[in-house]
Amino acid sequence: MRVGFGYDSHRFEEGRPLYLGGVLIPDAVGLKGHSDADVLIHAVIDALLGAAAHGDIGSHFPDADPQWKGADSSKLLAAVVDEIHAAGFAVGNVDATVICERPKLRPHVETIRARLAELLQVDVGCVSVKGKTNEKMDDVGAGIGIEVQCVALLLARSANRLTFNLSQ
Ligand code: MG
Numbered sequence: 001m002r003v004g005f006g007y008d009s010h011r012f013e014e015g016r017p018l019y020l021g022g023v024l025i026p027d028a029v030g031l032k033g034h035s036d037a038d039v040l041i042h043a044v045i046d047a048l049l050g051a052a053a054h055g056d057i058g059s060h061f062p063d064a065d066p067q068w069k070g071a072d073s074s075k076l077l078a079a080v081v082d083e084i085h086a087a088g089f090a091v092g093n094v095d096a097t098v099i100c101e102r103p104k105l106r107p108h109v110e111t112i113r114a115r116l117a118e119l120l121q122v123d124v125g126c127v128s129v130k131g132k133t134n135e136k137m138d139d140v141g142a143g144i145g146i147e148v149q150c151v152a153l154l155l156a157r158s159a160n161r162l163t164f165n166l167s168q
Helices: 039-052 073-086 106-120 159-166
Strands: 002-013 018-020 023-025 089-099 127-132 145-156
Touching (some): 039 073, 039 089, 039 106, 073 106
Antiparallel strands (some): 018 023
16 A cells, blocks of 8 residues: 645636536636646645656656646546556545635535545545635635645555565
8 A cells, every 4th residue: 555645726816717627617706727736636646656656747747748738637636547547556545725815615515525536436425525714814715726636555556566566
C-alpha cells in the first residue's frame, strides 16, 4: 500500500464555468487556470502521483504547454489512472476536502463522488468528498478562491510489480 497527498488552489475568475471533480457546477463563478481549473481533480491527481512517487501534475501537464490550454481535467485524471495501473497499482480510496466560502458544495457532493469514482475506476464507496468553509479566515475565507486537500491510497495489483516499483 502507498499513501499520497495532494493540494491545489485556484482563484475565482468571473465569466468562467466552475468545474469540480469533473462536474460543471451551475450558477457559480469559475476558477482561473490554464486548463479548465478543476482544482479538485488537480489535487486528486497530485495525491495519486505522490503515492506512486511519479512526480506531480506540473511535470506531467506543464501549464506553459499550449497543448493543455483549456484542457478537460477529467482527461488528465484518466491518463494518470492509466499510468498508475501501468505501474502496477490500483486506486484504493481517495478522501478530499474542498475549502471555500462559495458555492455550497453539499448539493453537488454525490454527483462529484460518482464522477470521480468513474474516472478512478473504483466503487463510489471508495471516494469521499467533503466541503467546508474557512470560517472567513485568510484569503480563502475572504472568498478569493478554492483550496483542496486530498489523500489517496494505492494498492499493489501484483506483489511483483510493487517490488519493482519500490526498487526504482
Ligand atoms: Mg491546479
